[in-house]
Amino acid sequence: MPDVILNIQVTGQDAVDRDLRCLLAGLSDRTQLHAAIATEATEMTREYLQGLGRHGTADRLGAAPTNFRERNAISLQPSCDPSAAYIIIPRNTGLGRAFHDVVIVPKSGKTYLTIPACARTYGKVVRDFPEGTFKFEMLHAHRPFPVLKFVDNGEIGYWLKRKVFQKQDRTLLPSNDAWGEVARRTSIAYVNNIMQQAS
């Protein structure tokens, strides 16, 4: 089938031309648009983390929550360049688990990780207690479990583990759709702003 060439001419559209010129100028460098999207998306993610309210371990142990995720919300940082908007999520927020499984192993030459086993130890490390508070014991069930017990009442204070595996949990951060919606809303507001400045 032969190509059909169409010539389209738009006339009498001066106002539209002016608006289009403003729009093109406003979108030629998108860094500012991306700054707006990154900031709004970061704020939304912070709100999400503050509203997460997941304190399963603290509830199970009858301890006061440490609010670790809520406190780390301020560490998120918006960033942008001409090609994209970004939310920078520092590693120590533990939010990488939203995207992949996590394996935690002891650092600084230590043998075990200490996992709090009761309300008294939740949110604390062994060093937070006076020397001599705990004694090491090996419990035997279907396999041996090393633990730290309180000397005073024999309560298990910490489970000792050589490695902890945490499965990926995408709900630790907002969904891709939620972030997309923020980007869409912010882009519309940005374009409207350009058009208002033009008129």
Added chain:
Amino acid sequence: MPASTLNQITDALVASQNRGLLPTTLDSAGLKELGAEVLAKSVFTAHGADAVFVSGFKDVIDQLTAGDIGEGQARTALWEILKVLGYTPAGGFPKTPIGEVPPALAATLQDLSSSPRLNLIVKTQKDLMTGAGEMIRGILPNFLAMFPAYELVRMGPVKVARDWPERWLISGGKDPGAEFARNAYQTIGRPTGMIALKGDPVWGELGNSGNFDDALDVDYPPWGYNSQMWWRPRSAAYCKLHDITGPDGETIEEWFAQNPQVLGGKLPLPAPQVSLNGVDPAIAERFRQATGGSSDPSKPMVVNYSDILAKELANAANAYKK
């Protein structure tokens, strides 16, 4: 898609790295005497007299702000440095001259190696560097153009909240009015109406220890020890909706035109001036004369002390020359 030019270093790390070391035997009150300018550029902690400790302290905080270690690891690292250096609550650092630092009770806030003190140090340093990083980013041209103001909001829970609306007014902030509930600041993330343009002196006054005993002498969050208040960027449209202006009624455009340092990515030093808007003009004039200030005829209600400051600086410079 074009290759990203994103710099992955966090702004908090940039703020942390730009500091020098300040080993000192001073306590918190003595540190405040040094002045905010010195403290903002230094790494220090009250009674942290050992240069090796302060150097290690800075490394740990740099790693924390870079996201490489968590708060728990930072506390442990600091504790280990103290242990290696031979620090004891009763005797301090072995190299500290006797009598320079009073003995501390073990496990109290005065004990550098106690959990409460290490918690306070790590948390305050992390929050301060995060706040400083946000301020650095907030005045970059693209972020400034899109979000010219901040709103004071709660970011975390506290057992007993300080009266931030009162502090806001004492600091020269505008009354949010009836549109915002006075206790909104007690709820995490809720808009409070305590909004001011970037570079407004109110942000510095909120963190001024001359106004509030628990202030950290900074013009960015968290402003005070153990504070969970933060700021949230606000757009020009939001500012217009809530009629937000500069300290003397300037429009957003006027405010940033008068403060080119802000636009250029450098915040101005707080202006040595007092606004007497709303005060009887006769009383304002008597105040100006009594305090030796000057005022611009176009803004008779603003008393400026730049001349006095310039004279005092010149006197101080001459005194040093002698």
